[in-house]
Amino acid sequence: MFRLKEDNSVINRYGFNSEGHDTVAGRLSHRIRTWLFKNSVATKSGELVPSGVPRSLVLNKALGVNLGKNKISAAEDNSDYVKGVSSLGQFADYIVVNISSPNTPGLPNVKLMKEVKEARDVHVAHRPPILVKIAPDVNEVELEDIAAVVQEAEMDGVIISNTTISRPSYLKSDPTLVSQIGGLSGPPVFPLAVEKIPIIGCGGVSSAEEAIAYAKAGASLVQLYTSLGYYGPGVVYDVKKGLVDYLKKEKTTWKELVGSDHQK
Template sequence: MTLLRAFAAVRAPSRSVLRSYSTAHTASSSSSLGSWAKLAVGLSAASVAAVYLYDSRAWVHRGILMPTIHFLLDAETAHRAAILAAKYHLCPVDRGVDSDVLATEIWGKKISNPIGLAAGFDKHAEAIDAMFGVGFGAVEIGSVTPQPQPGNPLPRMFRLPEDRAVINRYGFNSEGHQAVYDRLKSRIRNFLYRSASGSESLPKSLKENRLLGVNLGKNKTSPADSDDDYIKGIEKLGEFADYIVVNISSPNTPGLRALQRREPMERLMQEVKDSRDKLSHRPPVVVKIAPDLTDEELDDIAQVVMKVGIDGVIISNTTISRPATLKSDPRLIREMGGLSGPPIHSLSVATLSKFYKITGGSVPLIGCGGVLTGEDVIRFAKAGASLVQLYSSMAYEGPGLIADLKDEVTRILNRENKTWNDIVGLDHK
């Protein structure tokens, strides 16, 4: 029944997309060939389902599951299907134990591994515990806006397969504060009930030291010079957050990146910090910035962060640039929106390294951008990242990527006879 509910849920919003695909596919092939293709897809799906649900390792996802999904579904429909699969617990679970060399501490809290899920995947807080279950040490939901808004018109998400990259212009599609509040409240309520009843099936994130981040955005219709949307987010959702993210770097909301300039950013961050200080548990405040900043702009942001006393910085969001190395269809490359995935990794690492130098390593940094391999994770850490986030690579590798990354990072650390904490900022020492 759970499987049927998930299928029905993903089928309803994507019916028109699938109908268009089906029409085009039928027109280009005989009905007999179409039947055999459907049978082959069905048998393939059945043959890997058990392995997929049991084994969190990536080979079945990378080699079979994700190519099948890409063949059947457009990028946004596949994204929605992934969320629903996680929501209904139709995703693998990492049954391994994180190596001690991955353990780290940030903002006074110990976590078992430094690999986190970036905002943008679970926008509406529907799949938190499933994402902790696949092995993330931190999960970030959002961006969440005060009022529900649909975001930009479809289509708004595009795969660049030859580059294993993604362009999106979602535009802060959000169900709003209240919907996310209700889900977070229900999650805590369920946890308390299970604790009282002695249940052993508690979510990993509540049994262990894991981090839940809440990423706050701004409604498109809000005044450009108003900071109220972020304050409302702290007041409404701050009680559930292990850390709060102020997203001022999405390229898909007009005027948002202007908040990265020194004066408006200093005003905003001071107001955000004052609002945070009214919460009983005072979660760390983190700001998320773009990779497309000049050295002068980066220095201005660093000065604001240190002056106001912001607790951390995520570097970086998507880029509006288009590297000359991109190999995918030029028509896709020209789509408007933010580019994410391996093509932006070097840019993000370089920006984070500059920021670490400016601040002297005094501000915890979270590296985000183009993480696909264990070496990518290590590169971010040595540049100065205390935590590392990913999202786009799961669209190609599947959720088994997380367990594989942790294994690869563990092997590298053991080979170098170091722990995660030993290598953070190592390039600067």
């Protein structure tokens, strides 16, 4: 990982390092068992958690499972995603099919989406929504193809965007850092992502201003990551407080804000 401090950005080439489905499933299962024990909560037969309790175990919070593909898997092989849904879907409030990593490039296809949905419907009783995560580097033709696939497969939503392999000319950091191979995240991703009108906006969010712009562009939710490394967990509070202040000042709601740029 390389910090581009002058741009408050990061380039990483971590890949999808993981101990695998079984280990992660064990940790998530242990987390739920511990919560049930500490809170003296009983479940009905076949229930993982009581009805009405999110998998995050915190009301009004969501736990997402982000599924990536092994780099050595064949391009046409969808089994990594299918196995991930079957193994980990039961622990998720929502599932992300991540086809946007620079390490495992590709575009969604109807076959993949339908196989993932079938795995969820067969193996995951509470049927969490499935979102597709795409990169900001797709061109207009590819974006149209993605939209067609998402619509035909009746997916629940789209997350845009992951890191970018592009290097905007306005980056101010040391060229030896900028030229590193990997995915760029942080503020430089924001203009690439916001114009795509996502459902969940992700890329370059570090203040309420970016979250508001994502909402106006059509995002119902926003995610942040790189800004946590620069500003710490408190950035979440700052973003939320800024949003509340803005909504009060404008006498509007988040729901009314979403997509407002396209209603003018």
